[in-house]
Structure formats: structure tokens, C-alpha cells
Amino acid sequence: MxxxxxxxxxxxxxxxxxxxxxxxxxxxxxxxxxxxxxxxPQFITIIVLIGIILVILDAEAISKLIGEGSGSIGVLISSIIGSITLIPAFIAFPLAKALMENGAGTGQIAAFISTLMMVGIVTIPLELKYWGKKATILRNSLAFIFSLVVAIVMGVVL
Structure with a gap:
């Protein structure tokens, strides 16, 4: 509607x-x-990758890796994957929905999405060039820590 x-x-x-x-x-x-x-092209590539991931990793495997029962290890795995992945938000949210429908936990998905949006391992060379080493490391470290806090809060609240 x-x-x-x-x-x-x-x-x-x-x-x-x-x-x-x-x-x-x-x-x-x-x-x-x-x-x-x-x-x-990016959109089609990501959709194909999501399809391949969902074929390779069934609901049980996703649940084991990043499900509610995976706890802090699952949050850590999700946050590391989110930190090194460069995906636009309009693709990340449908991916998160598909992962949740296949057994991923709320806190784990919150960690994935927040690190995906805030931590930029892939963009570090560009950040170093414009902001310098100290600012880049500080920004990414604080963003990673904040993402973990978000994941914990979301895991508890939802």
C-alpha cells in the first residue's frame, strides 16, 4: 500500500x-x-551473488554461522564480513532480509549492516590519501566498535 x-x-x-x-x-x-x-551491472552481480550464496549456504548453514545461536562469534563474523565488503545500501538491505529469512540472527545482521555502512576496509587507501593515517585508523576503529555496540543493543532489544 x-x-x-x-x-x-x-x-x-x-x-x-x-x-x-x-x-x-x-x-x-x-x-x-x-x-x-x-x-x-553492480545490482545484477550482487543479485547473482546473493542467489549463489543462498544456494551454497542453506538455512541450516547460515543459522550455524550467523544465527541467533552463534552468539558473539556470529556477530564477529558478520562484522568482519561487513567491514571488508563494499555493497550499496539498496542491495545490502534486501540481502540482510534474505539472510534473516534463512536463519541469520538480528544482532548478527545488525553488525553486518552497520559495519557495511560505517567501516571501510576497502576504502582505506583513499581515506589515507585524504585524511591521513591517524584519522583513518581512528574513524574505522570507532565505527567498528560502535557497530558492535549496535549489534549488542539490537540483539537484546529485538
Missing amino acids: FSNIIYILAIILLIVSLVKDKKKTKMALKKAWKSFENML
Whole structure:
């Protein structure tokens, strides 16, 4: 229901934009399409990887590795995987949902998502170049610690 409201609102606002300035609206739609084309290969790759992971790791294996019963080891595994993975948020959340439906624990998924968004092992060379060694290490360390706190809180609350 909510999705339908968002779609209807987007269509109405697109029509309003077209009425106001056709040229700018067409230019914006072209830019949006280019952006979509640039994201599509990543999106398809991640969907294929999710499918492969879910075929290789059945619900029992996922539950054993990062399920509720895996405890702090599962949180640590999830946070390490999240720290070294570079996935856009629009792909990470559906992946998290699929993992949870297949037996992953709430705290473990919270650790995965929060480290994925905040810790950047892959981006360390870029951060070192612009921020320096001290700031990069401090930011990533604090983000990792905060992610563990988030995982613990989410595990307890939910």
C-alpha cells in the first residue's frame, strides 16, 4: 500500500515537473537513466551473488554461522564480513532480509549492516590519501566498535 502511494506521488510530481519545465525534466530523466545504467551491472552481480550464496549456504548453514545461536562469534563474523565488503545500501538491505529469512540472527545482521555502512576496509587507501593515517585508523576503529555496540543493543532489544 505504502509503495503504491510513493509511486503515485512520484508520477504526480513528474507531471508537475513536466508542466513547469519540459527541458529540465527531460534532462533530469536522462541523468536518472544514465545513473540507473551505471548501477545495473553492480545490482545484477550482487543479485547473482546473493542467489549463489543462498544456494551454497542453506538455512541450516547460515543459522550455524550467523544465527541467533552463534552468539558473539556470529556477530564477529558478520562484522568482519561487513567491514571488508563494499555493497550499496539498496542491495545490502534486501540481502540482510534474505539472510534473516534463512536463519541469520538480528544482532548478527545488525553488525553486518552497520559495519557495511560505517567501516571501510576497502576504502582505506583513499581515506589515507585524504585524511591521513591517524584519522583513518581512528574513524574505522570507532565505527567498528560502535557497530558492535549496535549489534549488542539490537540483539537484546529485538
